[in-house]
Structures are given as structure tokens and as C-alpha cells.
Amino acid sequence: MITLAPDGPVATLGRPAHAGVRVVNPETRETCPPALLDEHGRVLNAEEAIGELVNTEGAKSFEGYWKNPEADAERVRHGWYWTGDLGYADEQGFLYFAGRSGDWIRVDGENTSALLIERILKRHPAIVAAGVFAVPDPTSGDRVMAALEVPEGVTFDSLDLPGFPAAQADTGTKGAPRFVRFSHALPTTGSNKLQKKAIQLEGWRTTDPVHRWEGRGAPSYVPMADADKAALRAEFEAAGRLRFPALTGPRQHRGPPWTCARPPPSNSSARSCAPTSPRCFLTTYGDVSARKASVACVSARS
Numbered sequence: 001m002i003t004l005a006p007d008g009p010v011a012t013l014g015r016p017a018h019a020g021v022r023v024v025n026p027e028t029r030e031t032c033p034p035a036l037l038d039e040h041g042r043v044l045n046a047e048e049a050i051g052e053l054v055n056t057e058g059a060k061s062f063e064g065y066w067k068n069p070e071a072d073a074e075r076v077r078h079g080w081y082w083t084g085d086l087g088y089a090d091e092q093g094f095l096y097f098a099g100r101s102g103d104w105i106r107v108d109g110e111n112t113s114a115l116l117i118e119r120i121l122k123r124h125p126a127i128v129a130a131g132v133f134a135v136p137d138p139t140s141g142d143r144v145m146a147a148l149e150v151p152e153g154v155t156f157d158s159l160d161l162p163g164f165p166a167a168q169a170d171t172g173t174k175g176a177p178r179f180v181r182f183s184h185a186l187p188t189t190g191s192n193k194l195q196k197k198a199i200q201l202e203g204w205r206t207t208d209p210v211h212r213w214e215g216r217g218a219p220s221y222v223p224m225a226d227a228d229k230a231a232l233r234a235e236f237e238a239a240g241r242l243r244f245p246a247l248t249g250p251r252q253h254r255g256p257p258w259t260c261a262r263p264p265p266s267n268s269s270a271r272s273c274a275p276t277s278p279r280c281f282l283t284t285y286g287d288v289s290a291r292k293a294s295v296a297c298v299s300a301r302s
Contacts, residue, residue, distance in 0.1 A: 001055050002016065002095060003016070003017045009090075011041065011096060012095060012096055013096060014095060015094060015095065016095060020055050020056040021053070021054070022053075022089075023052070023053055023087050023088055023095070024051050026052045026082075026101070029078065029080075032050065032088065033045070034091045035089065035096070036091075043088060046088075046195075046197050047197060050087070050098050051086070052086060052101055053085045053086070053087045054080045054081060054082050055083070059076045061081075062075060062076055084101050085099075085101070086098040086100065098197075098201065099133075099134065099200060105132075105144055106134070107141060107142055107143065107144060107174040108174060110173075110174055112172060112174040112175060113172075114134070114144075116172070117144065117165075117177070118146075121146060121148065123168065124159060126158065126159060127148055127149070128151060129186055129194055130146060130147070130148050131147045131199055131200075132145070132146045132177065133145055133196065133199070133200040135178075135179060135200070135203045135204065136236075136241065138236045139235075144174070144176070144177045145177055145178065145179040145180070145181070145200075145203060145204070146179070147180075148180060148181065148182055148183065149185065150183075150184060156180075156209065156211060156221075161180060161211075162176050162213070162218075162220075176213065179203070179204050179210055179211070179213075180211045180212075180221060181206055181208050182208060182210070183208040186199060187199065204229060210223070211223055212224045
């Protein structure tokens with residue numbers, strides 16, 4: 001599907017092997033516009049440019065999953081092969097990996113539902129909005145990250161994480177986030193939905209406070225300092241996984257990325273805010289969650 005481009009940008013997967021390989025909007029099946037990148041390789045139009053990588057000529061060569069017709073139907077639709085990989089193309093035609101579509105996060109070889117974790121977190125009376133998604137692990141698979149919005153005055157410690165989710169009967173063994181972004185104003189769309197793609201692309205590199213749980217014991221969160229983020233990047237480098245876009249790029253400069261056209265209502269879940277600059281779409285990197293089986297990732301890159 002993809003032809004390697006040794007002379008291309010450091011984070012690119014390569015170029016489409018033929019005209020049938022493209023990045024499309026899964027709802028409209030229209031080709032996504034090229035990504036607009038700043039001088040650091042950060043995507044400025046993530047919501048429009050990021051789509052699913054498809055091969056319009058690949059359905060006939062897809063052999064299918066073992067006794068799993070539902071998974072087959074998910075991969076082959078409208079006569080196209082849908083990889084399940086999110087990506088974008090720059091103006092020169094280079095392709096970049098931006099994550100996995102769908103709800104599933106692959107953690108320690110097990111599939112974990114991001115939507116279930118979101119529902120559990122949203123039960124907390126102090127959490128206004130929650131988004132859960134995969135971020136890459138330095139060695140393999142994914143880690144769970146949550147982005148939480150709370151009203152002004154609420155502190156991270158007052159949320160009692162991970163005590164609250166642990167007390168919920170439906171919290172799975174892999175459901176505790178490894179990273180938690182703590183914010184009083186997560187970016188939203190014009191219809192007041194979280195800009196989950198952009199939030200996922202930022203990951204732990206956001207300028208909002210991020211708390212991290214390390215180790216194999218019971219979850220316990222500590223704030224991530226710049227030195228911790230640099231050390232995490234070094235882990236990716238040591239494992240040869242700096243191919244994820246923007247792990248080598250600089251952080252966004254600090255400063256308020258949002259202004260409100262009018263004061264929001266007292267109910268903090270209702271907001272009327274708009275991005276004031278392209279800084280609302282920050283750094284880009286991918287994850288490697290496998291929704292059904294890792295073979296889907298392998299076939300998408302073959």
C-alpha cells in the first residue's frame with residue numbers, strides 16, 4: 001500500500017503505492033484535504049485532514065479474519081479495504097500515521113474499550129467532560145490516556161483518582177489510565193463536542209498539567225515535569241520508535257489558546273468558545289492500538 005520514501009520527512013510512512021491508496025473521511029468517503037503543517041510539523045487542520053487510510057483496490061486481496069465475518073465486514077466496505085488506521089497526507093503527498101480508528105485500545109495484548117472508560121469517568125460529579133484514547137507505548141502496543149475537564153477551583157487530588165474508577169463495578173483490569181490530562185477548558189468543536197482527534201494528537205505533550213502512573217502496582221499518579229517528558233521521549237528513541245510524528249518536535253509555547261465570544265453559562269458543561277489561532281491543534285504523533293488483532297496493523301502497512 002505504501003512505498004517507503006527514505007528521502008522524505010523523518011516521521012512519514014512513505015508515499016501511496018498507487019492511486020487507490022488515500023486518506024478519506026469515513027462518513028463521506030471523500031478524500032481528506034492535505035494537512036497544513038507548521039514549521040515544527042504540527043498539524044494545523046487536524047479535524048479536516050485526518051481520516052482513515054483506505055485502499056480502493058485492496059478488497060480483492062484481503063483474505064479475511066478467521067471465522068469473524070463482522071470483522072471482515074468492517075475491513076471491506078463499498079468495495080474498498082479499510083485499514084482501521086488514521087492518517088493524513090501533507091501537501092507533497094507523504095503519508096503520516098495518526099492512530100487507530102474506533103473504540104478499542106490494545107493494552108498488554110488485551111483490547112480495552114475507550115468508551116467504557118469514558119462513561120465511568122463521566123459519572124464523577126466534578127468531571128464536566130472526558131475523552132479517553134490510546135497513546136503509544138515506548139516498546140509496543142498502547143497506553144490509556146484520559147483528558148478530563150473540570151470547573152475552576154477543582155483540583156486533581158480532589159478527584160480521588162484512581163480511587164473513584166476503582167470503586168466502579170465495571171472498571172476493567174486495564175481501564176486505569178496511565179496518563180491523565182487535567183484541564184479547565186479542553187478544546188471543542190463548534191457543536192461543543194471535544195476535539196478528540198486534536199487532543200489525542202497532543203497526548204502528554206500538552207501544556208495542560210499531565211499526571212502519570214508508572215509501574216505495575218496499584219495506580220498512583222504524579223505530575224509530569226518537562227524532564228519526565230524528555231525521559232519518555234528517550235525511551236522511544238532507545239526502542240527505535242521515534243517514527244511517531246512529532247515525538248522529536250518541540251512543545252507548543254505556553255499561552256491561553258481559547259477565548260470566549262461571550263461568557264459561558266454558570267453550568268460549566270455549556271461553553272461558547274472558539275479557537276483563536278492554529279495553536280489549538282498542537283503536536284502530532286500516532287498510537288498503535290489494534291482493535292481486532294495486530295494482523296490488521298501488519299496488513300495496513302504491507
